[in-house]
Amino acid sequence: MITRSPDLLQSVIPTVTDEARDWQTQLAKAIRDPRDLLARLGLDERWLPGASQGHALFEVRVPEAYLSRIRRGDPHDPLLRQVLPVTAETDSVAGFVSDPLEEAEHTPRRGLIHKYHGRVLLIGSPTCAINCRYCFRRHFPYAENSPSRTQWEETLGYLRRDPSIQEAILSGGDPLASNDKRLAWLVGRLGEIPHLRRLRIHTRLPVVIPDRIDNALLAWLKDTRLQTVMVLHINHPNEIDDAVIEACKRLQNAGVTLLNQSVLLRGVNDEVATLAELSERLFSAGVLPYYLHVLDPVAGAAHFDVPDAEAVALIDALRTRLAGFLLPRLVREVPGEASKSPL
Numbered sequence: 001m002i003t004r005s006p007d008l009l010q011s012v013i014p015t016v017t018d019e020a021r022d023w024q025t026q027l028a029k030a031i032r033d034p035r036d037l038l039a040r041l042g043l044d045e046r047w048l049p050g051a052s053q054g055h056a057l058f059e060v061r062v063p064e065a066y067l068s069r070i071r072r073g074d075p076h077d078p079l080l081r082q083v084l085p086v087t088a089e090t091d092s093v094a095g096f097v098s099d100p101l102e103e104a105e106h107t108p109r110r111g112l113i114h115k116y117h118g119r120v121l122l123i124g125s126p127t128c129a130i131n132c133r134y135c136f137r138r139h140f141p142y143a144e145n146s147p148s149r150t151q152w153e154e155t156l157g158y159l160r161r162d163p164s165i166q167e168a169i170l171s172g173g174d175p176l177a178s179n180d181k182r183l184a185w186l187v188g189r190l191g192e193i194p195h196l197r198r199l200r201i202h203t204r205l206p207v208v209i210p211d212r213i214d215n216a217l218l219a220w221l222k223d224t225r226l227q228t229v230m231v232l233h234i235n236h237p238n239e240i241d242d243a244v245i246e247a248c249k250r251l252q253n254a255g256v257t258l259l260n261q262s263v264l265l266r267g268v269n270d271e272v273a274t275l276a277e278l279s280e281r282l283f284s285a286g287v288l289p290y291y292l293h294v295l296d297p298v299a300g301a302a303h304f305d306v307p308d309a310e311a312v313a314l315i316d317a318l319r320t321r322l323a324g325f326l327l328p329r330l331v332r333e334v335p336g337e338a339s340k341s342p343l
């Protein structure tokens with residue numbers, strides 16, 4: 001898929017010190033203040049009141065590696081729009097609620113959501129490396145859902161007792177925001193469950209901080225007997241730079257199957273040309289488009305909503321432009337359904 005030689009890939013990685021490249025340091029240094037975010041991007045102070053209002057509801061978090069892909073001085077940059085809070089977040093809009101997926105109903109153990117046949121979703125980490133303004137978990141009670149080792153034992157017991165479960169899905173927050181010691185332990189324990197075939201990891205970290213894909217992470221990925229799928233969450237082609245392509249290459253070399261899911265977002269990726277370019281760039285990085293989700297109706301994100309008719313028209317237009325395997329499935333999550341629902 002990627003035809004560039006490793007040497008050539010090596011040459012595109014900027015030479016930086018080990019300290020600067022360490023993902024935990026990068027995460028700790030992420031921008032968490034709306035004023036800093038505006039200043040770093042050369043944006044006018046007139047965006048500050050809105051940014052501060054949104055920040056009070058769901059804090060700003062943007063690591064440097066992601067910030068570097070945002071165009072300076074452009075308040076409409078599609079990556080900026082995903083991370084800069086705006087006044088519209090304080091609007092109360094009918095139908096946009098705090099737990100749109102009614103996940104609280106499906107949590108038989110702390111940090112575990114079992115809604116679909118054969119697959120169980122585990123909340124691997126309470127935090128994220130980036131705070132996306134459209135996030136359907138922006139009101140999620142993470143403090144109550146960050147399992148300790150004892151709670152993990154309970155979760156593992158639940159998986160062991162149900163032989164219909166073939167796939168464990170690590171979600172979050174972002175599961176890769178956990179340290180590798182914890183993850184190696186958990187994945188080791190999951191591998192001991194005989195009926196489990198697959199480990200799936202939903203994460204935005206390889207995109208937000210590509211240096212997260214380091215040797216410590218690759219070690220446990222290579223070690224597990226479980227087939228491993230990583231679903232990246234990339235919404236716009238500008239999110240895929242050389243460092244991201246290189247991180248994807250490392251994951252592929254470790255035997256990981258790479259898929260992507262996006263959220264259809266007003267003002268970010270609600271155009272045919274953008275979605276087509278996203279699919280093409282994903283595939284160049286060895287990633288197959290999987291889902292294009294319509295927005296979950298979460299309070300504070302209504303300004304990102306794209307009406308269904310428009311979403312269907314977009315995917316129909318995309319179908320006439322792309323190879324069949326580059327077309328994501330347009331879906332929504334309907335509480336109580338046994339799978340994601342196609343539109």
Ligand SMILES: *Cc1c(COP(=O)(O)O)cnc(C)c1O
Nearest residue numbers: 113114115116119120121169340
């Ligand atoms: C989306 C989701 C899954 C995975 O569904 P797939 O269609 O297999 O990608 C599993 N569990 C929950 C709770 C989900 O929301």
Ligand code: SF4
Nearest residue numbers: 128131132135173204
């Ligand atoms: S990375 Fe995912 S879970 Fe985390 S804030 Fe963004 S959309 Fe939400």
